[in-house]
Amino acid sequence: MTASEHRPQPAAPRVAVVGPGAIGTTIAAALHASGRTPALYGRTARESLELLVGDARISVPGPVRTRLEEVDTEVDGRVDVVFLSVKATQIGAAAPWLRALCGRDTVVCVLQNGVEQVAMVSPHVAEGVTVLPSVVWFPAQAQHDGSVRLRGDARLTVPAGSDADRIAAVLDGTLCTVEVSADFPAMAWRKLLQNAAAGLMALTGRRAGVFQRDDLADLTRAYLQECAEVALAEGVALDAGVADGILAGFRSAPADLSTSILTDREAGRPLEWDVRNGVVSRLAARHGIRTPVSDLVATLLAATSDGPG
Template sequence: MTSEKPDVAVVGPGAIGTTVAAALHEAGRTPRLYGRTPRERVELRVGPPGADERVEVPGPVLTDPDAVAGVVDLVFLAVKATQVDDAAPWLAALCGPGTVVCVLQNGVEQAATVGPHVPRGAVVPAVVWFPAWTQDDGVVHAPGEVRLTLPDVPAAGPVVDALRGTRCDVDVSPDFVTAAWRKLLQNAVAGLMALTGRRSAVFTRPDVADLALAYLGEGLAVARAEGARLDDDVPGRILALFQRPPGDQGTSILTDRDAGRPLEWAVRNGVVSRRGRAHGIPTPVSDLVVTLLAATSDGPG
């Protein structure tokens, strides 16, 4: 960091980006906001249903990379994995030799995907453990604990410092690969919600539960081959998360399907098949899920 009060930017102030921006703003570290949609401010509602605690983060949200005033100390990149190339002009304008880019995205390939766009800075992947979504009125709702996991690398230090004392807890893990693949398995099986068009209650169907466990079993084998230290009970524990009442839990890939947007199938699901092939591990369920998600996302038809 170049100062005790770092210059921070959030690129992509959607649900996850707004949540992190609000945490920074509450701590007196209001970030610059950059995205596709111009807004005067972004707003977060926190707490369970019925709660009305709100945090308003002043903008504006700038939409032109040419308007960037200069490089910053820290960038939180919160665009979807399908939008990384579109965000490249922002990264070029915001990143200098000392800039750290914390990638708030799904998947286990953030560094490889974002790294080529940050030749002068450092990229730190993050596991995002909290749900957040944008309501019809444009306000983002984060109903529970806000937490990130980062790898135990020197470049994680500025991220930890920026979020210290905020509502966003940060864990630094020496076994980041395990945390990343644990979350990847959860995201991958959530793809069944996008294929069925149903929320989490669909996993209470015995046939869907059996399919989910078969899919998670393949993913577990691939994760272990990648170095993740995950126990045999992980598939069952992930399934139980989706099966617990009230059954109305959503997922961003389902939201994107409902909105007709491209799906993050490659980073959430395709990676299981790709890495399985690299390790010689058969993944027939994964291959079928990936084919259907790709067709759902990209067509034709």
């Protein structure tokens, strides 16, 4: 027997996914396919999760636990990494899972849209628990049969640091690539601009083809320029062509390309309007910047999402 065979192996990190929807299923499947099956906590009970990647199907054994009493603290308690993939509107409702699962050394990696992930999740975890934001770049879509289809390469960006290294290690060698960025705020704001513009699809009730209209393109450009001005006031200088670049991306996308905020509208679900659109006007007000297009878009999305009427 060699010396290395005697050496105790480090325990595999204990990983949980809270909110195993489209994004959470993708991460759970990536982990499972590499032999690191996570514990699953959600709102809807399921025996397993299914991810479709091209012609392949990855089946992640469950169950998806839905009751706090089901957290076995001997087995699941105090996990090393939690991937939080509920919608931003669902953070408060999912907070009890975080309290049950997180110990001092836990990293909660937030898989959501927006630039306020740390501010929104931190109040729900104990002191010492790290909340790590991310940018989720891949589209994943729930299918009618409950499976999730990954559309594109799975990729996350996290801010550089030792916590990022832990996330990168957990996902190392899986189908989900982790990029560690020294300029994370710029990445997060660029994605925010993309999401903000996609809000116009929810307002018009139309897919990416709607950006072919010149009048809507002009409106989008004006909106994105306001967003970039607010980013700058927040200390993030985006490149001068960012508005035109994002607009060009929508105009050259397949006309039937959708976005999760449009899907949510079509399904009559609450919209993540505040973290994707409202945030721009909220931050602008703090800096005394006028954002008339953003204000109008945010108000219409808020009313579309939350009513009354």
